[in-house]
Amino acid sequence: MDTAEAIVALLVVLVIAVSLLSNVLVLICFLYNPEIRRQVPGLFTLNLTFCNLLLTVSNMPLTLVGLVNKGQPGGEGFCRVVGFLDTFLTTNSMLSMAALSIDRWIAVVFPLSYHSKMRHRDAAIALGYTWAHSMSFSTAAACFSWTGYHHLYASCTLCNARGNSSRTQFVVFTVLFHCLTFLVSLVVLCVTYLKVLKVARFHCKRIEVITMQTLVLLVDIHPSVRQQCLEEQRRRRQRATRKISTFIGTFVLCFAPYVITRIVELFPAVPVNPHWGLLSKCLAYSKAACDPFAYSLLRNQYRKTCADIVNRMLKRSSLNASGPRMENERNHGAQMTE
Template identity: 85%
Template sequence: MDTAEVILSVLVAVIIIVSLLSNVLVLICFLYNPEIRKQVPGLFTLNLTFCNLLLTVSNMPLTLVGLVNKGQPGGDSFCQIVGFLETFLSTNSMLSMAALSIDRWIAVVFPLRYHSKMRHKDAAFVLGYTWAHSMSFSTVATCLSWVGYHRLYASCTLSNPRASSRTQFVIFTVFFHSFTFLLSFIVLCVTYLKVLKVARFHCKRIDIITMQTLVLLVDIHPSVRQRCLEEQKRRRQRATRKISTFIGTFMLCFAPYVITRIVELFPAVPINPHWGIVSKCLAYSKAACDPFVYSLLRHQYRKTCTDIINRLLKRTRANPSTALLLCRKMLLCFVYRVPTTTHQCSELAVRTMSNPA
């Protein structure tokens, strides 16, 4: 093995470890917190987590073996089963991300009708479509013997060694990536951009209330005013950062691999074998990123992880930040007119600084 192959082998091993630990942690949070289990998005997250876990334990180790041994791991029948799983799980993962984006779009754009538009049976119907979609493409590829060991990616995946069915394989590959990757990408862009538009509108309204509050509180301490302004700035940036993360990680991880599979259909275009492994590693890295992007960085999952750790260490959970709590109390003070005077609001700020609880 040359230096590049050693680095790629280490990279695959790191992806396997991170993906396994992070997805298992999401499952633990899901089982520990009943509130997460009651929520409709939890079904999509659970499906995505299971797909990532199965991909981690079934395909990634065999890719590592194929990269180290420079050959097919196991016999042809075994490789076809693994290739079927790889096609099914990767497709299901992409469609699960699209389903999560649709759920967020309904929750943000139609908040009052969310519980009537997205019920558990509706989520089950969407998951049924993702499974049927994924099963149909992977079954067709397996039945037509278009699944096998591919040296360019050192893994069992879509492959057509026969020249007689090359045209059909090209058509199938284009349709497959169009109705999985491209469809999921379009859904992500449309839904999340609408979510971002609504989020910016609400942030603008909150900013107006915050500025009116700070103007009325003429005797507020400058440090408290500065922290409130910083919280206002972070709130404006939070929505854009989250939307960019959802769409950016999807494109960064899947686009190089899909583009490589399309370019591969043209024999006249040479592809570096190391690049084939790199693109496959990027696609695998999405399984390691998803737990953080969709679950572990959210407040509810962070709180659940903290509760689990505190329960193991027999500690009590820390109180929230004093400055953040003060900003929230002042906003409530002026939005709901309780207390009714500026002097009383100032007294509330003093009491909050002295007693955050």
């Protein structure tokens, strides 16, 4: 193993650790807080967390084994099953992010009719489509024996194990798969979140106008208070832009290099550096570690839930520690009275 492969292996280990801890924490918050469970976006978040966790415990460790041993982990049939999971889980997670963006678009653009437009039944139908879409492509790949060990990515994933006999069909399938999954999800993310950003900026401008009119009327207001109000308006605008940039930016940064590499490798005349193939696969895996922070853990509701869980655990441990001490003090007092 050369230096570049060792660095990629360390990155995979880091991604596994962060993804496992963060997604488990999101799942704990979901199970602990009934308010999160009642919200419609919680279903999309739960589905995304489930996909990320399963990808973390199944595909990522096997990629690490393939990278270290420079060979296929397990037998041919086992690797095909893992390749099926890789295709299914990656597709499902992409579509779950698109569903979350649609939910945010409805909530921001149609706030008064959100509860009638996006109910739990509607969310279940959307999730049903994501599962059907993911299952159809992954099942087709498995039926045509287009899953197996790919040396370029050191993982069990989509690959043309049948050779030149089905090359044309595999090329058509790969292009169609990435267009209907990655490209469609990216378009949905960009359209919905840019509309959300437009509405957010409009509301910020309205609030800013009202604030400025109020500040003009309050002639006796201290300049520091006036400056603080204006600074808060500026932070609100930046916060909305930063959130949208995070959603779209992490999606493109993590998935685009891998998808582009998968398309480029379809042309034998264009060589692909093996180190770049490993790095692009590691970037795709890193999305499972980014999602809990982008969609859940940085939100106030999840942060308060985490703080509540920690406080309850500390309080319980302190009570358990004080119990024996109080018992000893009672016994000591009884002995003194005797």
